């Protein structure tokens with residue numbers, strides 16, 4: 007039998023890290039179990055950090071951001087290889103792992119290496135190459151995350167048919183590529199490959215991409231995708247995938263069409279990592295996508311077991327997982343001090359161009375019969391937009407017609423995910439659209455879009471006054 011803990015956290019992704027550190031700061035004895043050789047989860051090792059580092063390389067080497075200034079043929083490197091794209095990734099991953107390990111160690115979080123599974127509600131077994139060890143714990147927090155969803159009809163081979171964990175393992179940049187799934191992962195990678203000149207066919211079974219985002223913004227993105235020669239096949243479902251004798255790949259659609267490419271990325275969602283946990287031993291049941299049901303305090307059906315992060319489902323973001331981790335750990339010790347409002351959680355989608363939003367979409371407000379008005383600013387009207395050469399970006403403010411409170415901010419264009427936080431602060435502090443009119447912004451900045459959008463919105467309202 008191993009040590010006795012106040013909290014055992016399973017999984018060292020963003021959710022588990024934050025939970026472990028928060029509990030340690032409360033003075034609790036905490037262990038963090040990780041089955042991989044390194045900490046960081048999907049976020050540091052295969053998902054967020056690698057994909058965003060690759061995107062940065064794509065933007066830089068393809069000269070994407072400067073083509074509108076220096077001409078369509080502008081690029082930093084003529085023949086871009088997968089090795090060029092992977093060059094920075096290992097460095098950034100290593101640094102992030104070092105920073106995370108140092109944080110955990112500074113906070114006296116004990117690391118246990120191995121696969122965790124429940125023995126009963128107060129005992130967790132950790133199995134590694136030295137065999138199993140059982141630890142006693144007052145509470146346990148599950149932050150085991152997800153893995154790419156798979157299908158027996160899609161033979162992932164890590165080479166021509168890949169999932170999102172394997173993108174950087176591609177040895178060559180394909181000439182043509184099929185991306186299955188128009189969710190965040192599929193669309194982000196579509197943009198990256200298209201910016202590199204790869205001819206991408208994006209297949210999505212729903213009638214639109216990124217179904218949770220504002221329609222106008224998705225339409226703007228679709229314009230950019232078409233401009234980058236992406237073929238979008240919406241309302242089409244991939245039934246199976248085959249490797250061809252010539253080394254290519256064919257996707258067989260439910261509609262009986264066939265789509266051919268040099269490589270295929272299968273990004274149709276994710277599956278919770280619950281198989282190893284022996285949840286039955288604690289009376290907890292995951293759904294068929296491996297998601298663990300929790301209450302508002304992230305407590306499972308078992309009173310002293312909590313679950314946070316991707317393993318509980320939507321929104322499955324690193325940012326939100328961290329916050330859920332902190333709250334889950336706090337609640338495990340009866341700490342109610344963290345108050346967090348999910349309606350102010352932002353979305354940053356690293357497409358090319360970037361999309362970011364907070365609050366409600368126009369479609370949601372229409373559905374809810376909320377009287378709203380919009381104010382729009384186009385980057386091309388803003389001096390900084392002209393200087394940067396981003397003349398297609400736009401910022402849309404949605405506000406209540408009567409109270410003028412901000413109901414949503416939706417941005418597409420360079421810097422969207424940073425710019426959004428101005429709107430987020432005003433929204434969260436209960437400000438109205440007048441804040442942007444009465445505030446002096448640095449000039450020339452993209453932030454000025456807020457002022458222009460506010461004037462535009464107020465002008466629309468005043469026409470009816």
Ligand SMILES: Cc1cc2nc3c(=O)[nH]c(=O)nc-3n(C[C@H](O)[C@H](O)[C@H](O)COP(=O)(O)OP(=O)(O)OC[C@H]3O[C@@H](n4cnc5c(N)ncnc54)[C@H](O)[C@@H]3O)c2cc1C
Nearest residue numbers: 017019020021041047048049053122151315316322323324
């Ligand atoms: C390609 C891609 C790009 C993304 N980009 C973004 C982005 O730009 N912004 C954003 O906010 N989010 C992004 N995400 C989502 C983000 O990565 C996740 O929301 C986040 O990693 C979830 O954190 P987590 O702690 O819940 O789980 P994870 O990060 O998945 O970590 C779970 C950990 O638990 C470990 N584990 C599992 N089972 C056990 C067990 N039984 N015993 C011991 N250890 C176990 C795993 O090895 C893993 O290390 C992206 C995801 C992907 C795939």
Ligand SMILES: NC(=O)c1ccc[n+]([C@@H]2O[C@H](COP(=O)([O-])OP(=O)(O)OC[C@H]3O[C@@H](n4cnc5c(N)ncnc54)[C@H](O)[C@@H]3O)[C@@H](O)[C@H]2O)c1
Nearest residue numbers: 187188189190191192210211243244273274275322354355
């Ligand atoms: N920037 C970010 O915040 C970011 C980036 C990447 C991933 N993530 C997170 O990762 C999670 C997983 O992303 P994802 O894109 O894999 O999943 P997803 O569930 O968001 O999207 C999968 C898409 O595939 C489609 N699909 C499913 N089966 C299909 C088939 N057979 N043929 C055609 N289309 C099919 C679905 O309709 C859906 O639109 C998301 O929840 C997201 O929040 C976030």
